[in-house]
Amino acid sequence: MSPSLSEKFQYQEKRKAVDLSHHLSDLSRARATSPLKGLARYFGRPDLISLAGGMPNEAYFPFAAISGDALVPDSFSIADSQSESSLSWLWKLFGSRKEKTTSVTIPKYPANKDDITLKVALQYGTATGLPQLQKFINELVEKIYQPAYLDWTILVQTGNTDGWSRAVTTLCNPGEAFITEDWTYPSALAGTAPYGIHPVGVLMDDQGMRSDELRKLLAEWDEGARGCKRPHVMYTVPVGQNPTGVTMGLERKREIYDICVEYDVIIVEDDPYYFLQMGSYAAKLDPVSQAMHADPESWLSSLAPSYLKYVIDYQGRVIRLDTFSKTIAPGARLGFFTCNPRFAERLERAGEVSTQAPCGFGQSLVAQLLTTWKYDGYVRWLQGLAVQYKSRRDFLLDALREEFDMQMSIGTTSSWKGCTVYTASSKPRAGSTRMLEKRAYGSKALFSLVPPTSGMFVWLKMHFENVPGFQPDEEPSTMELKLFVKLAEAGVLIGPGRYFSSDEDNASPVDGHFRIAFSYASEEDFTKAVKIFGEVMREFFKE
Numbered sequence: 283m284s285p286s287l288s289e290k291f292q293y294q295e296k297r298k299a300v301d302l303s304h305h306l307s308d309l310s311r312a313r314a315t316s317p318l319k320g321l322a323r324y325f326g327r328p329d330l331i332s333l334a335g336g337m338p339n340e341a342y343f344p345f346a347a348i349s350g351d352a353l354v355p356d357s358f359s360i361a362d363s364q365s366e367s368s369l370s371w372l373w374k375l376f377g378s379r380k381e382k383t384t385s386v387t388i389p390k391y392p393a394n395k396d397d398i399t400l401k402v403a404l405q406y407g408t409a410t411g412l413p414q415l416q417k418f419i420n421e422l423v424e425k426i427y428q429p430a431y432l433d434w435t436i437l438v439q440t441g442n443t444d445g446w447s448r449a450v451t452t453l454c455n456p457g458e459a460f461i462t463e464d465w466t467y468p469s470a471l472a473g474t475a476p477y478g479i480h481p482v483g484v485l486m487d488d489q490g491m492r493s494d495e496l497r498k499l500l501a502e503w504d505e506g507a508r509g510c511k512r513p514h515v516m517y518t519v520p521v522g523q524n525p526t527g528v529t530m531g532l533e534r535k536r537e538i539y540d541i542c543v544e545y546d547v548i549i550v551e552d553d554p555y556y557f558l559q560m561g562s563y564a565a566k567l568d569p570v571s572q573a574m575h576a577d578p579e580s581w582l583s584s585l586a587p588s589y590l591k592y593v594i595d596y597q598g599r600v601i602r603l604d605t606f607s608k609t610i611a612p613g614a615r616l617g618f619f620t621c622n623p624r625f626a627e628r629l630e631r632a633g634e635v636s637t638q639a640p641c642g643f644g645q646s647l648v649a650q651l652l653t654t655w656k657y658d659g660y661v662r663w664l665q666g667l668a669v670q671y672k673s674r675r676d677f678l679l680d681a682l683r684e685e686f687d688m689q690m691s692i693g694t695t696s697s698w699k700g701c702t703v704y705t706a707s708s709k710p711r712a713g714s715t716r717m718l719e720k721r722a723y724g725s726k727a728l729f730s731l732v733p734p735t736s737g738m739f740v741w742l743k744m745h746f747e748n749v750p751g752f753q754p755d756e757e758p759s760t761m762e763l764k765l766f767v768k769l770a771e772a773g774v775l776i777g778p779g780r781y782f783s784s785d786e787d788n789a790s791p792v793d794g795h796f797r798i799a800f801s802y803a804s805e806e807d808f809t810k811a812v813k814i815f816g817e818v819m820r821e822f823f824k825e
């Protein structure tokens with residue numbers, strides 16, 4: 283097999299990003315530097331007397347200092363969660379000993395030259411954010427994602443929702459289409475619809491977007507029939523894909539990247555779940571050793587790489603979106619772009635006339651926390667989180683296995699080909715009049731799932747064709763909606779699949795789906811929810 287384009291480049295010296303400015307939208311090209319922000323470049327001069335900006339004097343900031351108690355980086359165990367009882371997670375940790383914290387303080391004025399201060403953090407500033415935060419992010423990107431070209435640039439944003447919104451309007455004009463996974467993050471779709479920028483879904487499998495389907499879509503694109511030119515932007519969630527929970531490995535990323543080079547497509551990599559990669563599920567009932575990598579460096583190198591990685595994005599055609607929402611807190615409203623300098627400059631222009639910069643409270647607290655923890659401490663924190671989410675996933679799947687009869691099989695459909703699929707039917711209950719009948723004829727399938735390998739979600743495919751009285755010509759999503767309402771009324775809220783469809787018109791009643799988040803509820807609530815889910819499902823399928 284001939285080497286792929288990215289393979290050819292992997293041993294070459296790193297170069298600067300290629301010029302991809304022809305992708306910029308009309309809106310983005312029309313942006314000038316905000317007149318007042320243009321003055322900011324002089325602000326660093328120590329002898330400068332600034333009478334130009336509308337800055338309040340910091341003496342009028344009511345906060346003299348901000349202090350907080352932060353958990354220590356090794357608060358969460360990285361021991362193999364399967365080797366302990368499932369109670370090892372979260373609550374047990376704090377139950378037996380008081381949580382260990384370190385104090386972080388941000389003073390108004392500096393004691394040392396490089397201190398993070400409220401004087402700066404709470405003042406108007408540039409859209410590029412606090413210098414100490416930029417420094418930390420640069421170190422993180424360099425060490426973890428290892429970009430493939432020289433002049434990659436980071437820029438803070440207020441979370442990946444803002445990141446995508448800025449990226450898509452920087453790249454797409456109204457009336458254009460963008461490529462995405464068949465199922466995707468609903469806010470990414472809701473954010474583009476009012477601009478008349480619409481998604482085109484690509485079929486997925488257990489690694490996310492399929493490269494053969496992507497090539498087909500681009501090669502066969504018919505501008506007349508589709509009503510718009512061939513897409514030049516892709517929005518993708520390659521790790522802990524929302525909603526399906528799948529993880530894309532290096533080889534698939536390279537295939538997709540090479541197709542994007544061939545058809546000149548910019549990849550926007552929305553990757554909030556990168557550090558929540560948890561490997562395959564080994565059911566409690568048939569345990570396989572699932573030890574997490576003990577030392578942080580081997581843990582990091584076991585993770586599926588970003589598209590930025592040195593063997594993939596050698597041209598600078600990826601805009602990567604990182605967020606602190608899932609690793610520190612969503613309320614921090616803080617994240618960052620990593621991309622080529624031309625795109626970063628245009629994204630900065632878009633930022634300085636909208637949010638101006640992420641909130642100074644959030645930036646200073648996160649920056650102080652990270653510089654206190656340092657790179658190694660943050661990596662240790664992330665590894666602890668990965669183990670926590672793995673425990674949560676395993677707990678939920680174990681609970682489903684206890685509630686339902688779960689048959690394991692190897693998937694044969696295109697989306698689940700070769701995967702371990704769990705298909706649930708109701709458990710024969712002692713005393714049930716249908717028990718003998720079930721033993722004789724077997725139970726009908728209620729739903730199927732492939733255990734997620736990262737992120738926060740389990741994706742269920744419903745077998746509505748097995749509901750007595752099922753009408754194949756029923757309105758799309760009707761069954762899904764009916765079941766959703768029954769579950770909500772019984773006290774359990776889960777995400778209806780149609781919310782995540784990149785093409786709502788294609789939803790069929792048989793293809794009902796639901797997304798269950800394992801990120802939030804307590805053990806007790808999970809147990810209760812799964813019981814209720816079981817009862818409602820049995821009633822719905824008249825089992």
Ligand SMILES: Cc1ncc(COP(=O)(O)O)c(C=O)c1O
Pocket residue numbers: 440441442443444467519524552554605606607612616617
């Ligand atoms: C794929 C994806 N992108 C973005 C977000 C939101 O991120 P943020 O809080 O950084 O805006 C989420 C949150 O659920 C998500 O799943």
